[in-house]
Amino acid sequence: MEGVRRTIDAVWRMESAKIVATLTGMLGDVGLAEELAQDALVSALEQWPESGVPDNPGAWLTAVAKRRAVDHIRRSERLERKHEQIAYELGQRPEDADRDDVLRLMFLSCHPVLPTEARVALTLRLLGGLTAAEIARAFLVGEQVIVQRIAGAKRTLAEERVPFELPDGAELAERLSSVLGVIYLIFNEGYSATSGDDLMRPELCLEALRLGRLLAELAPREAEVHGLVALMELQASRSAARTGPSGEPVQLHEQNRGRWDQLLVRRGFTAMLRAREAGGPPGPYLLQAVIAVCHAQARTAADTDWPRIASLYEALSRLLPTPVVRLNHAVALGMAYGPEAGLAVADALTADAALRDYHLLPSVRGDLLLRLGRREEARREFRRAASLTRNVAERAFLSHRADEITAPDAPALTLGQAARDFLDRAGLDAATVRSYGQTLRRLRLSLGDELPAASLTADQVALVFRTAWGEAAAKTWNRHRSALRSFCAWASLDDLAAGLDRRAESRTRTESIDPALLDELWDLPGISLRERTLWRLLHESAARVTAVLSLNVEDLDLDDRRARAGGTWVTWRSGTAALLPRLVAGRARGPLFLADRRPGPARRPAAADLCPETGRGRLSYERAEYLFKRATKPLDPAGDGYTLRRLKPRD
């Protein structure tokens, strides 16, 4: 019984992509296709334990699923046209149509209308045959999150009427790069797990490799596809060597090359040759693969052709000018031409806001500083890198590197200790502690806890301020500036705010969202009823966000379209009136806008903020603001998304 169940699981994983792809081709709707394919799986679960596993289980599943699809088409309304479709489906499809369907399914799952995380989840689900629970485990999120993400993605695809087809011409390059991006993202999440206890989640690497190898067979003329496969095969070949006995990371130049998987290395080389045969100018994946080939070809770390790798990174940084690529360039320069050369590039990156919390920057700088004999600075950088990583194994490794460098004899008052003492003083109220704490936390993260407070310079502080809050509102800037001045005065430090001008706070009112965009906003797909109602109400009432969020069901006067909130009236018009009854949905009391789930026992809010019927708490300002920002990102020309306050119309 259990054995049959496991066999069904295995067959499903092997066949589901093909089945779902074929059905999507027949039905034109991936959501429906997956549903019917799942029906076939359920039939197998019901029948096989009794009847035994059929001779050709894959064909059995496919046949049952297809029959369900045909039944569905017959039942649906436009019979004639559909019959033609069935005839086409069953009779005249060319031999390789199934393979093309799988490729179409890949393009569909990675469609640019979907947010990246939805592309990843949908791809693992439809192409990898993974369950929501398995995907959730791999990404360390709740299963419900993945279920919703996948459902939302299917809804978006349906609403946007994304066709099930192979892109061509100008569109192909963009769509292909999205598919490659998703596969590499899955690989990287497995290869360098960004959080959690393990450094690697091999099942994700394997899944990405499978998807890449599959894509290479389906789209053999695309050089970048083979480039990506080569890159992943070569990186995967080092999996065993890149962690030590207790799970700690081992850096490339210290790895035991005998533990590199020569089978994967050779597969990487083969993929590389296929990429070369496909021709064309080298793209970013191919260049990264060439770099990986350089490493794989070196018999020992000392044999590595670093000047060539440095020049490859330089070429790559022209195609892909990301801070991470530039950081790797710095590493290569450091190896090829000495630590000063690397440090020059790495130092320039400390002003880059994107790398502000990226632990590898201080880790690389620590390496280079150590090689230059600047031990104390190196130690602080390793310590800082350890505080920035979310991966447990990596944090332990970086702390260890810091510990290996002996501390100076007379421990001076460190920035971390000074900041703690400053905040622990008696007489500070909670709000001030929180506000000062934000400023000091940023300084500590950027400069390191170990830095002697007395050695702080105005230039260092100015750099942190510009990187962190250069783009922030004047009010925010000034708040951090005064926190810093207060800290300096307390710690008897020089005025470190000397290089920081107080900024003029404009008194202009928050600008309303362009009315032309509002129509688009109301029509945004995939927005829940709660959000739609909240946004309409904020717009129609012009009331404060806190007042609207504080509304209770019992305060509402639906007939007169108004409600009492904090001593004023909130009034609305027809748009809100049409939505409100559905949101209230028979509730008599409690917060109008409810959070998505019940609060945990530790964070139980006041009784007034709890719904007596559902037990859920009141929707928080932060959450509402976050959802609005996320939803309006595509509308905002600046790409940031809007704040709820901006829903208030112009006077």
Added chain:
Amino acid sequence: MRYLMTTKATDSVPDEKLFAEMATFVEELTAAGVLLATGGLEAGGVRVTSWGDEITVTDGPFAEAKEAVAGFALVEVRSKEEAIELTRRFRKIVGDGESVIQQVFGP
């Protein structure tokens, strides 16, 4: 996880149909990203035995030819059941005989 599937020699002579079906099967597995390596092995081979300080090298063929491995496939799959399912498909193509699947550890 990786599995090595080895197949023992049989007396039957493969015909064209079998070759064609095998070619399709291998192509399919390669396309699915599953098959890492595969090959056939010569009958007999050379046997190298060590006993104490002594190393003996003997040329084949050997008496127990029936038990000898004639071919192998190294596959990368997500579960033992997937490896079994693949072997089941393989056995359906080649007919009577025996294959062994073993998980590969390392490198």
